Amino acid sequence: MSALSQDTRFMRAAIALSLRGLGRTAPNPNVGCIIVRDGTIVGRGWTQPGGRPHAEAQALAQADGVTEGATAYVTLEPCFHLSPRGPRCVELLHRAKVARVVIAAPDPDPRTNGQSLAWLREQGIDVSVGLLRAEAEAAMTAFFARQMLGRPAVTLKLGLSLDGCIACADGTSQWITGATARAHAHLLRASHDAILVGRGTWWADKPRLDVRLSGLEDRAPRRILLGHGTAPEGWTLIDDPARIADLEGVSSILIEGGAQTAAAFLRADLVDRLVLYRAPILIGGGKPAIGDIGLPSLDVAHGRWQRADRRPLGEDMMEVYARTRAS
Amino acid sequence: MSALSQDTRFMRAAIALSLRGLGRTAPNPNVGCIIVRDGTIVGRGWTQPGGRPHAEAQALAQADGVTEGATAYVTLEPCFHLSPRGPRCVELLHRAKVARVVIAAPDPDPRTNGQSLAWLREQGIDVSVGLLRAEAEAAMTAFFARQMLGRPAVTLKLGLSLDGCIACADGTSQWITGATARAHAHLLRASHDAILVGRGTWWADKPRLDVRLSGLEDRAPRRILLGHGTAPEGWTLIDDPARIADLEGVSSILIEGGAQTAAAFLRADLVDRLVLYRAPILIGGGKPAIGDIGLPSLDVAHGRWQRADRRPLGEDMMEVYARTRAS
Numbered sequence: 057m058s059a060l061s062q063d064t065r066f067m068r069a070a071i072a073l074s075l076r077g078l079g080r081t082a083p084n085p086n087v088g089c090i091i092v093r094d095g096t097i098v099g100r101g102w103t104q105p106g107g108r109p110h111a112e113a114q115a116l117a118q119a120d121g122v123t124e125g126a127t128a129y130v131t132l133e134p135c136f137h138l139s140p141r142g143p144r145c146v147e148l149l150h151r152a153k154v155a156r157v158v159i160a161a162p163d164p165d166p167r168t169n170g171q172s173l174a175w176l177r178e179q180g181i182d183v184s185v186g187l188l189r190a191e192a193e194a195a196m197t198a199f200f201a202r203q204m205l206g207r208p209a210v211t212l213k214l215g216l217s218l219d220g221c222i223a224c225a226d227g228t229s230q231w232i233t234g235a236t237a238r239a240h241a242h243l244l245r246a247s248h249d250a251i252l253v254g255r256g257t258w259w260a261d262k263p264r265l266d267v268r269l270s271g272l273e274d275r276a277p278r279r280i281l282l283g284h285g286t287a288p289e290g291w292t293l294i295d296d297p298a299r300i301a302d303l304e305g306v307s308s309i310l311i312e313g314g315a316q317t318a319a320a321f322l323r324a325d326l327v328d329r330l331v332l333y334r335a336p337i338l339i340g341g342g343k344p345a346i347g348d349i350g351l352p353s354l355d356v357a358h359g360r361w362q363r364a365d366r367r368p369l370g371e372d373m374m375e376v377y378a379r380t381r382a383s
Numbered sequence: 384m385s386a387l388s389q390d391t392r393f394m395r396a397a398i399a400l401s402l403r404g405l406g407r408t409a410p411n412p413n414v415g416c417i418i419v420r421d422g423t424i425v426g427r428g429w430t431q432p433g434g435r436p437h438a439e440a441q442a443l444a445q446a447d448g449v450t451e452g453a454t455a456y457v458t459l460e461p462c463f464h465l466s467p468r469g470p471r472c473v474e475l476l477h478r479a480k481v482a483r484v485v486i487a488a489p490d491p492d493p494r495t496n497g498q499s500l501a502w503l504r505e506q507g508i509d510v511s512v513g514l515l516r517a518e519a520e521a522a523m524t525a526f527f528a529r530q531m532l533g534r535p536a537v538t539l540k541l542g543l544s545l546d547g548c549i550a551c552a553d554g555t556s557q558w559i560t561g562a563t564a565r566a567h568a569h570l571l572r573a574s575h576d577a578i579l580v581g582r583g584t585w586w587a588d589k590p591r592l593d594v595r596l597s598g599l600e601d602r603a604p605r606r607i608l609l610g611h612g613t614a615p616e617g618w619t620l621i622d623d624p625a626r627i628a629d630l631e632g633v634s635s636i637l638i639e640g641g642a643q644t645a646a647a648f649l650r651a652d653l654v655d656r657l658v659l660y661r662a663p664i665l666i667g668g669g670k671p672a673i674g675d676i677g678l679p680s681l682d683v684a685h686g687r688w689q690r691a692d693r694r695p696l697g698e699d700m701m702e703v704y705a706r707t708r709a710s
Contacts, residue, residue, distance in 0.1 A: 220547015340676030
């Protein structure tokens with residue numbers, strides 16, 4: 057195996073590890089790290105719930121001293137800034153005497169951006185940046201949205217029929233999608249910092265919005281309500297989609313309903329990703345998935361969404377679309 | 384190559400040939416036939432426009448005498464009944480001295496059903512039935528619907544957004560899908576005997592419903608209008624979906640719009656196939672694809688449609704669903 061393809065494999069593994077922290081590290085990024093010495097993985101780490109320890113610290117601790125001359129694969133540029141909560145990762149890597157650091161994505165945070173690369177190189181460490189950068193950034197979408205857009209990343213989830221209905225005319229929606237798709241939707245919940253519904257959905261369904269998957273019960277994200285008035289107990293109330301920017305410690309939000317709430321976020325162009333669970337049924341004359349989004353013409357509708365994933369889940373089909381934005 | 388896999392390959396080729404007659408042979412089936420002698424294809428035929436010559440007659444004519452001891456691959460049991468329009472295919476095969484006849488599907492027409500098999504065997508010809516039967520029947524869906532259901536096969540075509548809209552709130556629908564999907568929809572027209580729209584669509588769009596594909600301009604199917612009153616020139620008027628059974632020489636119908644017409648056919652359970660061209664756009668608050676279909680509950684909606692095909696067409700996705708019916 058060539059050195060290049062080894063690097064790619066190890067970085068891919070680091071990205072896979074990073075996903076374990078999804079929805080649990082905000083405002084910190086969910087980073088993954090792998091330490092390799094003489095072709096053997098000696099340490100694996102990912103950002104822990106609450107944001108500490110960092111992935112590098114965890115991986116180095118696991119390597120337990122056998123790190124001299126090793127290579128560290130990190131999905132994000134290691135932190136440079138001082139924090140009362142733990143040591144700087146650049147120093148940890150230097151002290152561990154690693155010979156090489158392979159980084160997927162530079163850290164957009166101005167307290168680190170580029171400074172770690174320079175500092176590590178000054179210490180005589182071989183540093184490279186950019187390997188699987190797009191994949192790594194996709195795995196840390198929430199963190200990048202916070203840094204680049206100044207607000208949480210927003211996913212709109214819809215369970216709908218072939219003809220685009222989310223319920224029958226009488227409001228019945230149990231069940232449009234099957235058990236596999238519904239379980240996947242709970243995984244989706246577990247990977248977001250917060251879940252948001254509109255006042256109408258809250259009133260009609262009094263949704264629990266917890267994660268009903270064995271072993272993941274403690275993952276219930278924060279609950280946000282879009283509406284006016286007073287917040288029900290255990291909920292945070294916002295009166296405008298733009299207010300999501302003010303939600304501290306929230307880097308990702310999953311919108312779970314209903315059609316007017318979805319429309320409000322789409323109208324404000326605040327949706328970054330659509331996750332559609334599409335059942336092979338026709339409802340006909342049911343409740344449409346999305347209310348008026350103020351589309352001025354069909355031309356404008358095109359070129360905004362790009363298919364990012366598609367897979368069958370039982371009888372249903374999951375389709376993921378990403379908002380295309382000029383970067 | 385084993386004899387079995389050769390048979391399968393030749394039958395597959397015969398089925399491919401049969402599709403050339405789609406939408407042009409009603410009330411006759413669109414059959415395909417291949418004559419093979421010493422491992423070489425010596426004749427290829429498919430039912431010609433208007434229903435004659437039959438596939439077997441055409442293939443044998445092309446083989447031009449070198450058919451003694453050959454094998455004939457036919458997608459449907461050769462005809463047994465006498466017709467003023469041409470010779471019986473069983474006699475043609477016998478006269479051609481073929482040694483073997485491989486048939487995909489038995490002919491449900493009581494004038495032939497099983498009788499050809501028996502008669503050919505009596506003449507000492509080796510006859511087998513059932514190879515790729517399901518595929519062959521799928522290629523002759525229109526004929527089988529006429530024979531088994533007593534009415535044309537019905538395809539409902541929809542060009543829609545991710546949220547199930549077929550137009551903006553103001554009725555604009557040009558264009559939801561892209562050029563590739565629209566060209567494919569014209570191919571779909573060319574493969575049906577008739578096209579049907581509702582009075583509303585006719586009034587709003589005055590649709591030409593012709594085939595705008597180079598070389599296929601002559602394929603314009605018959606035009607049927609669902610509604611009341613008098614038929615516009617060049618149109619056949621029916622006042623109820625069930626009346627499609629009375630349309631002579633029509634074995635397949637493509638429903639092109641609108642939402643109420645689609646709903647009327649779905650309510651009557653007269654749709655056999657959905658062809659959805661789905662564009663990667665959101666409209667939000669637009670015109671829903673399908674009106675009220677009288678669904679009593681969500682349970683009933685399940686188990687009716689099975690995904691039969693799915694392929695990208697440019698930016699759009701084509702999805703085909705077949706109505707599951709107890710046979």
